[in-house]
Amino acid sequence: MSAACTSARWTVQNKSATDKSDFKVLQQKQFLQSVGTVTPDNPVLNLNLLSRTKYQYSQKVLVQRNIQKYRIRPGFLIFGLSGAAAAFYVANSNIFRGNGTSTKSLTLDAVGTLLAFSGFLNMKPVGPPRPTGERRYLRSTGNTVKIDTVNVEDPSNAKASIRVQYKDKVIFQEDSRKITSGKLKISLANKLSEMQLTGPDPGAISINVNFGDSTYHYNYPVKSVLQPYARVTKQLTELRNSPEESPENVLAELARGSQIKISSSKRKRWYQVSYGVSKNYILKKDAELVWQPSDFAEENKVVTVPKVPFGNIDVESNIPILHGPNPNAYALVITNQNYGDDKPERNYAHRDGKLIEQYLINALGFSQKRIFKFQDINNFDEVRKTLSNIKIAANDSTELFVFLSGYGAIDRGKQNVQLNFLGVNGDTIDNQPSMGIHQLFQQISTIPSSKALVLGDIDFSRSLSGTNISDNEQQRLIESEVSISSDNTRQISFLMGENLSQESSLYFSKNGTDKKHHILPYFFAKALQNRKTAISSIYQYLERNVSYTSRKLHDRPQDPLLIGSTSLDLVK
Numbered sequence: 001m002s003a004a005c006t007s008a009r010w011t012v013q014n015k016s017a018t019d020k021s022d023f024k025v026l027q028q029k030q031f032l033q034s035v036g037t038v039t040p041d042n043p044v045l046n047l048n049l050l051s052r053t054k055y056q057y058s059q060k061v062l063v064q065r066n067i068q069k070y071r072i073r074p075g076f077l078i079f080g081l082s083g084a085a086a087a088f089y090v091a092n093s094n095i096f097r098g099n100g101t102s103t104k105s106l107t108l109d110a111v112g113t114l115l116a117f118s119g120f121l122n123m124k125p126v127g128p129p130r131p132t133g134e135r136r137y138l139r140s141t142g143n144t145v146k147i148d149t150v151n152v153e154d155p156s157n158a159k160a161s162i163r164v165q166y167k168d169k170v171i172f173q174e175d176s177r178k179i180t181s182g183k184l185k186i187s188l189a190n191k192l193s194e195m196q197l198t199g200p201d202p203g204a205i206s207i208n209v210n211f212g213d214s215t216y217h218y219n220y221p222v223k224s225v226l227q228p229y230a231r232v233t234k235q236l237t238e239l240r241n242s243p244e245e246s247p248e249n250v251l252a253e254l255a256r257g258s259q260i261k262i263s264s265s266k267r268k269r270w271y272q273v274s275y276g277v278s279k280n281y282i283l284k285k286d287a288e289l290v291w292q293p294s295d296f297a298e299e300n301k302v303v304t305v306p307k308v309p310f311g312n313i314d315v316e317s318n319i320p321i322l323h324g325p326n327p328n329a330y331a332l333v334i335t336n337q338n339y340g341d342d343k344p345e346r347n348y349a350h351r352d353g354k355l356i357e358q359y360l361i362n363a364l365g366f367s368q369k370r371i372f373k374f375q376d377i378n379n380f381d382e383v384r385k386t387l388s389n390i391k392i393a394a395n396d397s398t399e400l401f402v403f404l405s406g407y408g409a410i411d412r413g414k415q416n417v418q419l420n421f422l423g424v425n426g427d428t429i430d431n432q433p434s435m436g437i438h439q440l441f442q443q444i445s446t447i448p449s450s451k452a453l454v455l456g457d458i459d460f461s462r463s464l465s466g467t468n469i470s471d472n473e474q475q476r477l478i479e480s481e482v483s484i485s486s487d488n489t490r491q492i493s494f495l496m497g498e499n500l501s502q503e504s505s506l507y508f509s510k511n512g513t514d515k516k517h518h519i520l521p522y523f524f525a526k527a528l529q530n531r532k533t534a535i536s537s538i539y540q541y542l543e544r545n546v547s548y549t550s551r552k553l554h555d556r557p558q559d560p561l562l563i564g565s566t567s568l569d570l571v572k
Contacts, residue, residue, distance in 0.1 A: 008132070010063045017062035018144055019137050026145065027054040030152060032160070032184065032211050034218065040294045043189035043225045045207060045218060049152040049182045057144050060137040066129035152182045160184055160211040166195060166222075167203065184209070188225045189293035197222060197291045198231075200265065226291035228262040230271045230282060235506055236305060236347040237286035241278065243270040245338075251280060253347070255303035255510050259290065275302070286345070303510045310354060313516050315525040319362040322533055323571045326365035329399040330390045333357055334374045334383065336406030339424050340432075343462065347506060349405045350375055352457065352521040356403045363528050364570055366401070378425045380435040384443065391447045396490075400452035402444065405518070408460040409434065410500070419481045419500075421458060438481045444492070445484075451491040451568050453535065457520045458496070459504040474500040475561060484564035491565035493535050495524075497546065498558045509553040519546050519558060528570075535568040 032047040092105065152158070158179040164171045164186070171191045177184065192205060202222040209216040232254045239260075240249045254260065263279065264272040270281045271289075311317055335353035337346045353373060360366040372386050390400070404421055409432075411418040421440065423433035444452055469477075477500065484492045497520030498504055507515035507522045515522050520542070527541040542560040550558035 006067055006069045008065055008067050009129075010065050010136070011129075012061060013064045013135070014062040016059045016141050017137065018057045018146075019060050020057060022058040022060075022137075023055045025053060026056050028052070030155070030158070030212060031214060032209060032216055038188065038220050038224050040189075040223075040225060040227045043187065043293060045186040045188060045220075047184040047186070047209065047216075049155055049158060049179050049184065050149055051152050052147060052149045054145060054147050057146060058140050059142040059144055060140050063136050063138060065132045065134040067132055068129045069126045071126050155179050155182060158211075160209050162186055163208045164188065164191065164205060165208070166192065166197075166205045169195075171195070171205070179211075188220070189295075192222065192225055193291065193293045193296070197226070198288050200289055202226075202291055222291055225293075227294055227296070228265070229259045229290050229292045229296065230262050230273055230284075230287040231290045232256050232258045232260075232282070232287050234286045234344045234347070235508065237282055237345075239273075239275065239304070240281045243267055243272075243281045245283075250307065252307065253305035254282065255305055255508070257301070257510065258303045259292065259296070259301040262289065265289070305508070305514055308514075308516055310351065315515075315517070315522055315529055316355060316358070318529065319359060320529060320531055322363045322528065322531065323365040325367070326399060327367060327370075328395070328397055329360075329364070329366045329370065329401070330394065331357075331360050331366055331371040331401040331403070332374075332383070332386060332390075333371060333403045334377060334405065334421075335403075336376055336422070336424050338376050339407060339422075343407055346406060346459070346504075346518075348517055352405050352517050353403065355517060355521055355525055356455070359525055359528050360401060364401075376424045378423045378433045380423060380433060383435060387443045387447065391443075394448045396448050396450060398447070398449040400444065400447060400449045402452070402454040403457075403521075404454070405457045405504075405521070406459070408437075408458040408463065408500075410460060410463045417477060419460070419478070436481075437478075438483070441482050441484065441494070449490065449492075451565075451570075452493075453568060453570070454492075454494045455521075455524060456494065456496045457498075457504050457518055459498070460500040461498075461503045464501045469501065471499055471559075475563075478561065479563055482563050491568040493562065493564040493566070493568045495535065495539065495542075496561040496563070497542075499561065502558050503554075503556065505550045505554050505556070505558055507549065507553070513553060519549050520560070523549075533570045533572070535562070535570070536566050539566075 028051065030049060030051050033050050034045065035048050036042070036046050038045055159176045160179060161173075161175045162177055163173045186207065186209075188205065188207075204219050204221045205225065207218040207220070209218075233256065235256045236253045238250045239252045239254055240246075241251055242249045260282070261274045262271050263274045265284075266272075267281075269284055271284055271287065273280050273282055333353045333356055335349040337349035339345060353375070357368075357371055357373065360371055361368055372390075374383060377383065394400070406424075407422045409420045409422050411420055419437040420434035421437060423435075425433070441454070444454065478494075478496065482494050484494060497518070505519050507513070507517055507519045517525075523542050523545045524538065526545075527538045530541070532538050532541055539560065539562045547557050547559050550556055
């Protein structure tokens with residue numbers, strides 16, 4: 001009852017099967033395809049070489065050979081054997097033999113045999129047909145077209161021409177770049193960074209790649225290739241730990257040319273910059289936005305200037321006593337440091353004023369109560385009032401000292417030219433608070449005194465930018481504005497730190513030299529420290545050192561000027 005057998009047969013699997021062994025190539029072409037994304041961390045355009053082939057395949061009838069397993073049906077087998085037994089019994093009984101009917105007997109025997117075989121032949125399939133793996137394509141029924149695209153791993157002498165362009169300028173061009181291992185890599189950052197692009201929206205670059213008979217065009221914003229850095233344009237700017245101007249949040253000072261990565265520029269006045277592990281800030285007006293590659297050596301481009309408390313610089317200590325207490329001496333110290341957006345901050349101007357004040361008190365015997373200080377002045381009426389009060393208290397033996405530090409401007413009026421000492425916080429040059437140098441000296445000349453010295457570290461260079469005035473013309477202009485008259489009983493001198501066309505420079509350089517003062521007040525204090533009190537000796541000392549130091553540190557001249565009495569002595 002458990003007997004079984006198997007049989008094999010061919011069946012149609014697909015009437016329109018594709019015969020991939022029967023084909024012909026209609027078209028074949030190699031092309032380039034970009035992969036990945038261009039980012040500042042990966043500023044490379046990656047192109048893969050691919051091959052696209054169009055094939056025509058024959059469609060045919062596909063047949064497959066399957067094997068089917070069968071098992072005998074017990075009911076049919078019993079029925080067939082029973083019927084066969086009955087037929088054999090009747091065929092071989094005396095019913096037919098006695099009458100001599102051999103034909104009928106043979107017929108019944110045949111029927112019995114067929115019934116017996118039918119019991120075995122009526123079998124039940126067991127499980128699904130099992131394919132043998134044998135397949136055949138028969139007659140053709142049509143054709144089909146298919147496209148196959150594959151990477152070309154080993155191209156034979158495949159080359160491409162490349163042109164990278166920013167606006168109308170070609171950054172770099174290569175006429176025959178070999179495609180290696182099926183890949184073409186185009187680095188974008190280094191050549192683009194050489195252009196030193198600036199500004200918040202530097203635009204985009206375009207890349208054209210010619211390969212075969214095709215040209216491929218790509219455009220990428222500069223922001224997706226380079227990263228924003230703040231490049232300090234001021235001589236010094238403060239690095240702060242919060243976005244507000246306060247002496248308490250200054251971490252260090254950054255020198256001109258320092259470049260520091262910008263992490264955010266959303267604030268109106270501040271760049272948030274990455275320096276160390278914390279978030280820090282610098283004023284936008286003190287820097288320009290420049291675009292650099294991600295591998296830019298920032299550590300070599302950041303020059304930090306440490307904070308140094310007053311008293312730690314050589315001229316701030318060891319102040320000699322040159323004169324005893326001088327109760328009849330008055331001083332006016334004006335330092336303008338924090339100008340508006342149209343002018344850079346004058347770093348260390350207030351520290352210069354403190355230096356002069358300390359020498360007036362400790363070296364020359366001035367009383368601190370009679371030293372009148374003004375910082376970042378925006379109303380000169382207070383200055384005029386102070387000079388008027390000094391005039392009331394002064395007499396013929398009074399000694400007067402005035403120190404001015406800030407920017408100056410030249411007013412080219414219809415009638416004449418006038419020199420002005422500028423205050424801070426003016427919206428424009430036209431309405432910026434100022435005091436005429438001529439008016440200042442007129443008021444000083446009315447104050448009774450035995451001697452008066454005005455020390456001016458006033459930067460007029462921005463007002464003279466683009467003009468051509470000789471040194472002699474500049475000196476004549478200053479002399480006409482000052483109009484100093486001295487005699488044997490009264491001596492007045494004006495000692496100015498630079499010509500009108502020259503900048504007032506800091507005693508600072510990136511190589512580590514940093515005296516925390518402008519060059520003029522530093523060497524004026526140094527002269528007093530060396531016990532030079534005669535104005536002629538001080539002037540000669542300044543002539544030797546001021547311009548030399550400015551040329552050495554900044555590669556530009558700064559020549560002091562002395563107008564008025566040359567016989568004035570600060571202690572005699």
